[in-house]
Amino acid sequence: MDKRFQHFLDTIPAVADAAALRETFWLNDRKLPADRQPTPAVSPAQIEDARARLERFAPYLALVFPETAENNGLIESELAEIPAMKEYLNQEYQAGITGRLMLKKDSDLPIAGSVKARGGIYEVLKHAEDLAFAAGMLHPEDDYRILAEERFREFFGRHTIQVGSTGNLGMSIGIMSAKLGFRVIVHMSADAKQWKKDLLRSRGVTVMEYQQDYCAAVEQGRKNSEQDPMSYFVDDENSVNLFLGYAVAGKRLADQLARQQIPVDADHPLFVYLPCGIGGAPGGVTFGLQQVFGDNVHCFFTEPTHACCMLLGMATGLHDKVSVQDFGIDGKTEADGLAVGRPSAFVGRVMEPMLSGIATISDFRLYDLMRALLNTENTFIEPSSCAAFAALIRPGDLQRYLRAQGLEEQMPNAAHIAWATGGRMVPPEMRELYLHTGL
Numbered sequence: 001m002d003k004r005f006q007h008f009l010d011t012i013p014a015v016a017d018a019a020a021l022r023e024t025f026w027l028n029d030r031k032l033p034a035d036r037q038p039t040p041a042v043s044p045a046q047i048e049d050a051r052a053r054l055e056r057f058a059p060y061l062a063l064v065f066p067e068t069a070e071n072n073g074l075i076e077s078e079l080a081e082i083p084a085m086k087e088y089l090n091q092e093y094q095a096g097i098t099g100r101l102m103l104k105k106d107s108d109l110p111i112a113g114s115v116k117a118r119g120g121i122y123e124v125l126k127h128a129e130d131l132a133f134a135a136g137m138l139h140p141e142d143d144y145r146i147l148a149e150e151r152f153r154e155f156f157g158r159h160t161i162q163v164g165s166t167g168n169l170g171m172s173i174g175i176m177s178a179k180l181g182f183r184v185i186v187h188m189s190a191d192a193k194q195w196k197k198d199l200l201r202s203r204g205v206t207v208m209e210y211q212q213d214y215c216a217a218v219e220q221g222r223k224n225s226e227q228d229p230m231s232y233f234v235d236d237e238n239s240v241n242l243f244l245g246y247a248v249a250g251k252r253l254a255d256q257l258a259r260q261q262i263p264v265d266a267d268h269p270l271f272v273y274l275p276c277g278i279g280g281a282p283g284g285v286t287f288g289l290q291q292v293f294g295d296n297v298h299c300f301f302t303e304p305t306h307a308c309c310m311l312l313g314m315a316t317g318l319h320d321k322v323s324v325q326d327f328g329i330d331g332k333t334e335a336d337g338l339a340v341g342r343p344s345a346f347v348g349r350v351m352e353p354m355l356s357g358i359a360t361i362s363d364f365r366l367y368d369l370m371r372a373l374l375n376t377e378n379t380f381i382e383p384s385s386c387a388a389f390a391a392l393i394r395p396g397d398l399q400r401y402l403r404a405q406g407l408e409e410q411m412p413n414a415a416h417i418a419w420a421t422g423g424r425m426v427p428p429e430m431r432e433l434y435l436h437t438g439l
């Protein structure tokens with residue numbers, strides 16, 4: 001424990017809990033009404049630009065990843081009601097959920113099988129487009145299916161893309177980059193699962209392995225990339241492009257809710273629960289949702305007790321200037337997708353006026369919840385994803401928020417969305433193992 005941070009333990013109960021590895025729930029007292037929020041660092045026009053770019057690439061994606069063809073090349077997931085899981089949470093955890101409980105199944109997203117298929121793939125496409133535009137080989141009005149031609153693969157093959165990852169980001173960057181023809185190097189932290197490394201190597205991706213944590217893998221990747229003028233580094237700690245790719249989900253979810261005739265307004269509040277690692281994915285989605293729903297959406301991040309970097313960064317206001325290690329926390333968790341010890345350099349700052357709070361959860365509960373979702377809804381998601389239920393199983397704390405916001409009466413009309421962030425690519429034998437893991 002770093003003594004410089006001791007006073008935070010004495011003054012912020014959630015930080016004291018976090019340092020003691022107790023599950024906790026921090027409510028953000030810096031949240032502001034939408035009309036009083038400062039102009040954000042990322043603009044709605046940038047999200048629209050990202051949305052349009054994904055649309056330009058859609059015909060290409062439908063061609064080279066046939067699994068996306070049924071959705072016309074859009075990388076999107078189902079939003080499903082999970083009433084049996086709601087019953088389970090109400091009985092087992094006295095969650096007291098009265099409105100609808102839904103699962104956003106990014107766990108089934110095509111191509112990469114995790115939420116990273118939004119941000120990671122977007123950033124690779126953006127880089128590919130930038131290069132092809134600059135070379136005069138591609139124009140915005142072209143049919144992007146030409147990108148599958150050999151001359152493009154040859155062109156991209158002269159360039160390298162690198163990234164540091166705990167697993168899933170590497171999968172999305174690796175698979176997409178390799179498909180376009182790039183050389184790809186993924187720098188994997190010690191947390192990364194063997195099957196993810198194997199899968200990437202089978203697609204021609206170079207995987208470098210490190211015995212250290214995520215920050216070290218990112219550092220190595222950045223250094224490596226800087227030494228090569230033909231190399232581009234996807235920088236999860238700072239990337240606005242990743243963030244924009246995730247933010248596109250906001251408008252898409254709004255359309256999906258409308259199609260399913262689920263209202264979101266002052267009488268029908270929307271609650272969204274997002275597993276958080278470095279913050280890009282949940283931050284981008286939250287930002288996108290805020291743009292659409294303003295004060296009617298309430299977003300919560302969820303983190304493992306051993307890797308609660310965003311809670312520490314936001315509660316102390318120090319953001320990327322603190323790490324879990326500064327508070328004597330080891331950063332080790334079974335939730336490999338969330339095993340991050342230091343938050344993004346900019347996401348927490350953007351989230352300051354709009355995030356509702358952050359809940360933490362112990363690893364053993366992730367497995368319990370994973371089995372419960374399988375038993376009640378016949379749906380498999382990976383352990384990291386199950387953190388999405390962390391806030392819902394702390395009804396007392398959630399109640400505190402509802403009282404403060406004057407929302408108690410509307411709760412029977414509310415919709416709750418647990419954002420399932422990964423699962424589809426987990427091989428059958430790993431699923432078996434997970435299902436029999438007791439912590």
Ligand SMILES: *Cc1c(COP(=O)(O)O)cnc(C)c1O
Binds near residue numbers: 275277279281282384
């Ligand atoms: C990466 C990841 C997250 C969180 O994304 P960050 O951008 O790191 O916050 C959540 N769940 C899974 C399964 C992930 O792989």
